Amino acid sequence: MYDTSDIRKGLKVLMDGNPYNVIEFQFVKPGKGAAFTRTKFKNLLTGAVVERNIRSGEKLEPANVETRDMQFLYKEGGDLVFMDQTNYEQVTIAADLIGDAHDLMKDNLPCTVVFFNERPVDVTLPTFVFLEVTASEPGVRGDTSGNVQKPATVETGAEVSVPLFIRVGDTIKIDTRTHEYVERVNKT
Amino acid sequence: MQRGRVVALLDGAAIVRTQRAMLTVADPPASWRIGMFVDAASREVIGGREHWPTSNSEVTRLTPARVAALEARARALATVRGFFAERGFLEVETPLIVPSPGLEIHLDAVAAGDGYLITSPEYAMKRLLAGGLEKIFQVCKCFRANEHGPHHASEFTMIEWYRAFSTIEAIARDTEELVHAVCGDQARLGDRTVSVAPPWRRMTVRDAMLQWAGVRVAGDEPAAELTAAIRAAGIEIADGLAWDDAFFTAWLARVDPALAALDHAILIEDWPAPLAALARRKDGDPRTALRFEAYVGGIELANAFDELVDPDEQAERFHEEQQARRDRGRPVYPIDTKLIAALHEGLPPSGGIALGFDRLVMLATGATTIDHVQTFANSER
Numbered sequence: 380m381y382d383t384s385d386i387r388k389g390l391k392v393l394m395d396g397n398p399y400n401v402i403e404f405q406f407v408k409p410g411k412g413a414a415f416t417r418t419k420f421k422n423l424l425t426g427a428v429v430e431r432n433i434r435s436g437e438k439l440e441p442a443n444v445e446t447r448d449m450q451f452l453y454k455e456g457g458d459l460v461f462m463d464q465t466n467y468e469q470v471t472i473a474a475d476l477i478g479d480a481h482d483l484m485k486d487n488l489p490c491t492v493v494f495f496n497e498r499p500v501d502v503t504l505p506t507f508v509f510l511e512v513t514a515s516e517p518g519v520r521g522d523t524s525g526n527v528q529k530p531a532t533v534e535t536g537a538e539v540s541v542p543l544f545i546r547v548g549d550t551i552k553i554d555t556r557t558h559e560y561v562e563r564v565n566k567t
Numbered sequence: 568m569q570r571g572r573v574v575a576l577l578d579g580a581a582i583v584r585t586q587r588a589m590l591t592v593a594d595p596p597a598s599w600r601i602g603m604f605v606d607a608a609s610r611e612v613i614g615g616r617e618h619w620p621t622s623n624s625e626v627t628r629l630t631p632a633r634v635a636a637l638e639a640r641a642r643a644l645a646t647v648r649g650f651f652a653e654r655g656f657l658e659v660e661t662p663l664i665v666p667s668p669g670l671e672i673h674l675d676a677v678a679a680g681d682g683y684l685i686t687s688p689e690y691a692m693k694r695l696l697a698g699g700l701e702k703i704f705q706v707c708k709c710f711r712a713n714e715h716g717p718h719h720a721s722e723f724t725m726i727e728w729y730r731a732f733s734t735i736e737a738i739a740r741d742t743e744e745l746v747h748a749v750c751g752d753q754a755r756l757g758d759r760t761v762s763v764a765p766p767w768r769r770m771t772v773r774d775a776m777l778q779w780a781g782v783r784v785a786g787d788e789p790a791a792e793l794t795a796a797i798r799a800a801g802i803e804i805a806d807g808l809a810w811d812d813a814f815f816t817a818w819l820a821r822v823d824p825a826l827a828a829l830d831h832a833i834l835i836e837d838w839p840a841p842l843a844a845l846a847r848r849k850d851g852d853p854r855t856a857l858r859f860e861a862y863v864g865g866i867e868l869a870n871a872f873d874e875l876v877d878p879d880e881q882a883e884r885f886h887e888e889q890q891a892r893r894d895r896g897r898p899v900y901p902i903d904t905k906l907i908a909a910l911h912e913g914l915p916p917s918g919g920i921a922l923g924f925d926r927l928v929m930l931a932t933g934a935t936t937i938d939h940v941q942t943f944a945n946s947e948r
Contacts, residue, residue: 406716409823410860410870411844412815413673414714431803432819434812543591544575544582 380438383416388556389503391423391442391493394431398423398442398495402478407432423493423500426476444495446503451488459484459502461492470499477502482537483555485510504555509564510534512549515541569607572615573599583607587631627947636940639932643749647706647726647924650748654741656702656728661691663708667903670888671844672811675712676900677721683900684710687921688727689845690906693874696731696917697909704728706924717936718866720945724924731915735857735873738918739834742861742869743767746832746927754832754863755933761864762831763930771837776814780821784814786839786854809895810841827865834859845881846872861922863930871920878910 381392390401399420408414414435421428423442433439449461449470458471459481470492474481483504484490493501515531528540531551539553541560552561571585573595581595583605592607599605604615651658667690668676668683676683685691688705695703709725726745730737743765746754753760776784781800784793790810797804797817804816826833836859840848843856857873875881885902892899928940938944 406714406719407819407823408673408714408716408719409815409818410867411671411673411811411842412818413812415815415819417819432816434808434816437805542575543589544577 381441382438383414383433383435385439386416386418386433390439391444391495391501392420393440393442394420398444398500399429400501402428421478423476423495424498426473442495444493444500446491446493449490449492451484451486451490451502453486454481454484461490461499461502472499472502476500479558480504480555482535483508483510483533483553483558485535506555507552507561508555509550509552510537512541512545512547512551515545515547517546568609570604570613571607573601573603573605576601581605584631586629586634589631627943633939636928636932636934637942640928640940640942643928643931644706644924646749647745647927650745651704651728654702656704657700659692659695659700659703659705660707661685661688661695661705665691665903667901667906670885670892670900670902672888672891672895672897675898677710677712686711687725689919689921690903692727692729692919693914693917694906694909696729696874697912697914701731702729715945718923718926718929720925720937720941722945723937723941726922726924726927727920729874729917729919731917733918734916735859735871735918738871738920739767739859740765742834742871742920742922743832745922746861746863746868746930749927750931754930756864756866756930757933757935759830759864761829761930763863767832767834767861769834769836772835772839772842773837775822775826775835776817779825780817782817784839786841809891814839814842823865826862829862829864832861832863834861843875843884844870844872845875845884847875847877866926866930867923868926868930869920869922871918874914874917874919876910876914876916878907881910882907 386401386404388401392399400423401418402421403419405417407417415432417432419428419430447463449463452460452462457474459474460469460471462469491503492499510533512531513534516529529543530538531541531545532538539560545563549563550565552564554561569585569590571583573581574584575582579594581592581599583590583592590607596610598612600617602615602617604613606613663685664679664682665685666682669686674686676686687709688707692703692705705727707725708722710722712721714721746763747765750763752764754763773784776782782796790808790813793810794804794808794813797813802817802820838856838858840854840856846856846858849855849857859871860867861869889899925937925940934940
């Protein structure tokens with residue numbers, strides 16, 4: 380069993396017989412009250428999101444899921460197609476079931492696919508992906524504000540905030556959990 | 568002179584991070600390297616080490632935004648001290664390591680040496696009131712184990728003040744004026760604003776629970792009865808909860824989000840007796856405690872009591888709290904016998920309050936997490 384200190388993004392739990400994925404959580408504690416973890420869960424089968432306040436000390440039942448390493452092949456309409464490289468088996472998952480991370484997925488990206496009762500229900504991306512910047516305004520010379528971010532589009536079409544010195548053609552490292560720029564990785 | 572660190576070198580330009588800004592310097596000298604300290608005006612290298620300023624999590628980078636937050640924090644602190652000095656309060660400093668930290672059921676203390684770090688300076692400050700001081704305030708660090716969240720940090724700064732020969736009403740006015748002095752007419756929460764111009768609106772706990780949760784709270788009903796009423800209101804709740812856990816289940820599900828949506832500050836007053844803590848009960852209404860909580864845009868900013876002055880009732884509540892801690896398997900701390908002794912000598916009628924300084928700075932700056940207004944966040948220690 381899990382308790383509130385185990386709650387983190389991606390934790391898979393079983394509630395009322397359905398598998399859920401933790402997508403957001405926040406520590407809350409009303410004055411003179413117990414600590415709770417305000418948690419958003421996504422139903423892995425339907426995509427429906429529910430919010431529950433889990434009291435410190437309450438237990439959560441782990442969902443019996445299995446994971447397999449698979450390679451992302453391509454997007455087809457609203458679906459994502461993956462292949463198991465050991466047996467070439469292909470599976471399809473609706474893109475909107477996995478949130479906004481799919482716009483960071485490049486063909487051939489190694490991913491982890493989550494199965495519940497042999498049905499693919501979720502995808503975990505590598506923590507970091509490396510993508511080329513395909514469009515971004517040049518940094519404005521003389522900009523002396525404290526805010527040094529500008530929007531950039533990467534090869535998969537996702538938009539990411541980057542520092543001013545990033546240029547088209549640069550390869551950047553992106554954290555898939557937060558969609559945030561981490562660093563520039565091309566040689567200088 | 569414009570000193571700063573070179574954080575990027577581009578074609579024909581360098582970006583220099585100074586304390587307050589990011590400067591773009593055209594055609595930088597060839598000797599400049601990323602990581603060096605330079606003077607952007609004279610173009611001299613001042614020092615520092617050449618290195619790539621990436622991915623070293625041991626180094627905390629003070630961006631201009633962070634420096635601005637530290638400056639806002641320092642200004643707020645100066646405003647707070649000036650506020651109390653103007654009103655004739657004496658600033659005090661009581662011990663941070665004590666034998667008896669707070670007994671509140673839901674607070675865990677951090678052990679330190681031969682005692683514990685305080686979870687609040689309340690007990691010691693009340694002893695000063697019993698000793699004859701009338702208006703006192705303190706700004707100090709408090710420590711509460713295992714509290715980390717957007718509004719919580721295990722180590723945080725509290726403003727606590729007391730007025731002897733006074734009531735909770737005077738404390739309510741102080742609170743409104745202090746927040747107004749620090750934040751102006753509008754407090755900020757991310758890109759929202761919340762009016763904090765005095766006087767603030769008021770609502771009782773029972774009205775808030777009835778209006779927003781659809782639950783009628785008496786204060787002396789059994790926990791099972793409260794749980795049934797909460798379930799009847801359509802709120803998911805487990806059986807077997809203690810009274811306070813049942814209450815806060817409904818509070819968090821319905822009242823807390825409603826308070827967060829208000830565009831004005833509010834004082835939530837008249838807390839049911841099981842949540843009295845160290846507050847005096849209302850004359851003629853033992854089910855209600857003279858306590859208020861100040862909420863600004865969903866941030867619970869402060870908690871005030873009309874202070875319990877009866878030594879016997881205080882001792883009894885301490886014993887009950889010890890028992891409740893034992894029942895729930897939590898560490899049981901010793902009773903502060905010096906506070907009980909001081910109450911026996913006599914405490915004048917007094918009002919007192921604890922206000923989270925970090926949260927106040929959040930409201931002054933629009934920060935959405937306490938990490939952004941503390942000098943080093945928990946993960947950066």
